[in-house]
Amino acid sequence: MLDKENFTLEELLDEEEIIQECKALNSRLINFLRDRAQVEQLLRYIVEEPLEDADTKRAFKFSFIACEIFTCEIDVILTTLVEEEELMNLLFSFLEPNRPHSALLAGYFSKVVVCLMLRKTVPLMNYVQVHQYVFSQLVDLIGITSIMEVLVRLVGADDHVYPNFIDVMQWLADSNLLEMIVDKLSPSCPPEVHANAAETLCSITRNAPSALATKLSSPSFVARIFGHALEDSHSKSGLVNSLSVCISLLDPKRSAVASPLMHSFRNQHMYESPIPVNSETVGAMLPKLGDLLMLLSVSSDEKILPTTYGELRPPLGNHRLKIVEFIAVLLKTGNEIAEKELVSSGTMRRVLDLFFEYPYNNALHHHVESIILSCLESKNDMIVSHLLVECDLIGKILQTDKHPILSGEANQPTWHAAGKCAPRVGNIGHITRIANKLVQLANSDNRIQACLQENSEWNGWHSSVLQERNVVENVYRWACGRPTALQDRTRDSDEDDLHDRDYDVAALANNLSQAFRYKIYGSDDTGEEHGVLDRDDEDMYFDDESAEVVISSLRLGDDQGR
Structure with missing residues (x-):
């Protein structure tokens, strides 16, 4: 394809090997893709919905390949994007309220923005600081999980995306970003917005200590969260997710274990010692305990x-x-x-x-x-x-x-x-x-x-x-081979226990096989006359190795009993 005199971007995107060649840093291919016109067209595949009569390649394949090209993290292509403000405007135009936001394109948009956060942190944050409306547009679309992931990473909750930019974290805290996210816990919002807003706020608490976490744990914000929780007693979703944020303020580790995003967000604070809870944070929660107690009553609930x-x-x-x-x-x-x-x-x-x-x-x-x-x-x-x-x-x-x-x-x-x-x-x-x-x-x-x-x-x-x-x-008295906890093991491995025993395995295997032959452990209606099995069948179902397993189970129960 590259040897042809005239070829289009669409023809190139239709090639099966394009992603592999990008990762292999094919110089001729990258020099073509780094051109401003090509980067712009790749962005349009990601942020613009295809027409209703568009073919399958335009509707699905080209947008997928375009996203993959950006996430190959080729520096010259990303540089072309972040150094041209019009291209950045085109990327973030996806967030405009007067256009459709399909989950498919939202996922591609999220992957490209996260890639820029990781590889082009400074120019991206400079752009966001100049165009602060991006925050409000992200928060307005927080009900889309892919957009929420962008917000979570933006607030620095992903293993410190920008650990050397303390001024950026302080600037985020000084903005009204936190107020906008907390207000999404309002009963007027749908349940998916409540859930994603709560997950974003819990991510901030898991990243404590930080300027945003300190601001969120202040009495004014705690009162604001409880206000949304108890604003409408019929909005159970708002109450549940608001309380999830309060639980996270009291115990960030607890929310880390329950978070559906922890498989991708490697939070280093999850295994550290707990952070002492500010007494003012607890004090701001106490005036609402009486209202919560009223909700525990079931006398007026007629559901069955x-x-x-x-x-x-x-x-x-x-x-x-x-x-x-x-x-x-x-x-x-x-x-x-x-x-x-x-x-x-x-x-x-x-x-x-x-x-x-x-x-x-x-x-x-x-x-x-x-x-x-x-x-x-x-x-x-x-x-x-x-x-x-x-x-x-x-x-x-x-x-x-x-x-x-x-x-x-x-x-x-x-x-x-x-x-x-x-x-x-x-x-x-x-x-x-x-x-x-x-x-x-x-x-x-x-x-x-x-x-x-x-x-x-x-x-x-x-x-x-x-x-x-x-x-x-007492499970340690059960002779059924129940596995022990790691801290209860007295040997380095199961093999040490296997070789350091005084059992005559062959003799015990013979005794056990005799027991099975005469149906000591079996039922009486197996269809065998006089309880005798053929030797081949006996070996098939109970050989020396099987006896080894049974004896190992008995020995394990013995050790734990002692």
Whole structure:
């Protein structure tokens, strides 16, 4: 193609080898593509929607190839783009509000802009600083996930895209970018906008300390976020995503684990020590706890959700679950004022009631267990006493364990199906872990020990039920080959354990094969007369190597038992 005297860009883009030749830095090809006219046409393929009657190549192939050429990161081509303001204007014209924004072209646009951020940081940021309307256009399209990714990288949340440009981060903080993103949490916006705005804000908190993260954690912004969360009680999406941002402010690592973008954003703060939470940030959240508690009430909710075991009247809902998660994270900060507010507002009692009212909501049980452990480990006597005495945690544990069948009372939201046997409640495992934690803490905490001793039923239940259950549920006693945690391994590798044993594998294999031959471990209706297998079949299903596996499992259970 390059040897021809006349050829067009379209003919070149139709060549199968073009991307490979770009990556191989074919000089004749690159000299053609770096020309301003060619760069402009490549940009038009990316930012302009094809006509309705356009052929398949124009509609799909050329735009894809054009994006790939830019993301090959060929310096001379990118230089042609960033040094010509008209070309940059053409690129960012994709964001104009009066034109269509297909998800396909938005993805190509995002890839090109991110490539410029990485390879041409200074000229790109200079352009954005001069054309500040780009910010508002990006925020207006934040509901498109590809555009959100551009914003996330723009605020420096991708592993410090520009670590040497502190003035750029400060300039971003001084602009009104943060206000625009936070306002997208308003109930008037659709759910996809709420979700992407929350993800962008969580990305900023994960990049703390930074000028933007400091600004976001200020009391004025926290109040602004809560204002959007509680502005309209019918907007559950706004509430859930606003609380996700608040949770991220209290615990950035938590949002990093849940983020759908963490597979591509290598955030180095994810594994560092937690950053202390500003007391002013927590203080700005406390006045709204009473409003959140009102939303935990299910009495006025008339929704009905059919389930396999019966019905939920009403279901707990994602918004109530998110409130409980927020309370769990708030308690982990150890803020005494927050603990007092949670007690005085009745939040602790209501959360504990939800634990027993929804016995099959595992996510709820997980968060409530975290709340209970935070209270029990608190240095504040008041909150420990409130949980054990006023909320009667021990009594509720004993009552539920004594009657573990779903009651189906009219005033409870969880109903079992009519005409069927009531099922066993699903929170017994969490109750067992909470009870074990009480026993553990009682050894070093006189407050908890006194409360346990005052309950006459506890000692009998502890010795007759809890201890026996712990023996049965101790997985390290199971001889079924359960893998051990890495920190529990006492040998360097499985091979060391394999070669350092005193078992006669051949003899044991023979014994085990004899056991299988005479159906000690099999069923009686296999169709074999007198329980004898042919030797070939025996070797096929149970050879020495199989015996090695069984013995390894038995040995593993033995080691863990000791």
